[in-house]
Amino acid sequence: MRTTSLVRDVSDFDAVVLGSSLYAGHWHRDALRCARDHAEALARRPVWLFSSGPVDSSAEQHDIPPVHGAAVEMRHLHARGHVTFGGSVTAETPGWIAHSLVKHGKAAERRSPEHIQRWAHEIGVELRSADQT
Numbered sequence: 603m604r605t606t607s608l609v610r611d612v613s614d615f616d617a618v619v620l621g622s623s624l625y626a627g628h629w630h631r632d633a634l635r636c637a638r639d640h641a642e643a644l645a646r647r648p649v650w651l652f653s654s655g656p657v658d659s660s661a662e663q664h665d666i667p668p669v670h671g672a673a674v675e676m677r678h679l680h681a682r683g684h685v686t687f688g689g690s691v692t693a694e695t696p697g698w699i700a701h702s703l704v705k706h707g708k709a710a711e712r713r714s715p716e717h718i719q720r721w722a723h724e725i726g727v728e729l730r731s732a733d734q735t
């Protein structure tokens with residue numbers, strides 16, 4: 603696993619899962635830059651994208667489509683799938699908006715290891731079945 607701003611080369615990876623936190627309806631600029639800088643190499647490998655994510659239960663209840671920027675990268679990279687996971691805003695989250703959410707009881711820890719594991723498992727199954735063909 604690499605932080606997107608530290609990715610220099612993706613050629614060592616057989617497959618890539620690239621994701622970003624969501625801020626004001628956008629993917630983080632480092633994740634977008636990573637997708638764009640490595641677009642050619644990424645488009646030649648199996649790629650999945652994820653976003654994280656709402657601090658309510660919505661991501662657990664239904665599929666949340668990618669935000670515009672992530673949807674554009676899905677097309678550029680021929681990504682095989684996208685998922686939006688729940689996110690997290692806590693008293694430790696920096697910034698005044700986060701502090702305001704905490705103050706108004708709207709902050710929550712909604713990251714779901716089970717959701718992430720289910721998705722990772724699906725990717726593993728798809729990669730293994732491709733290996734066998």
Ligand SMILES: Cc1cc2nc3c(=O)[nH]c(=O)nc-3n(C[C@H](O)[C@H](O)[C@H](O)COP(=O)(O)O)c2cc1C
Pocket residue numbers: 623624625626627628654655656657688689690691695697699700
């Ligand atoms: C200022 C601010 C704006 C946010 N905007 C969105 C948003 O537009 N959509 C969304 O689903 N989550 C939004 N969130 C929730 C974050 O995506 C969530 O906290 C995520 O877990 C942050 O991940 P990180 O801590 O790895 O940056 C926002 C959170 C903050 C603090």
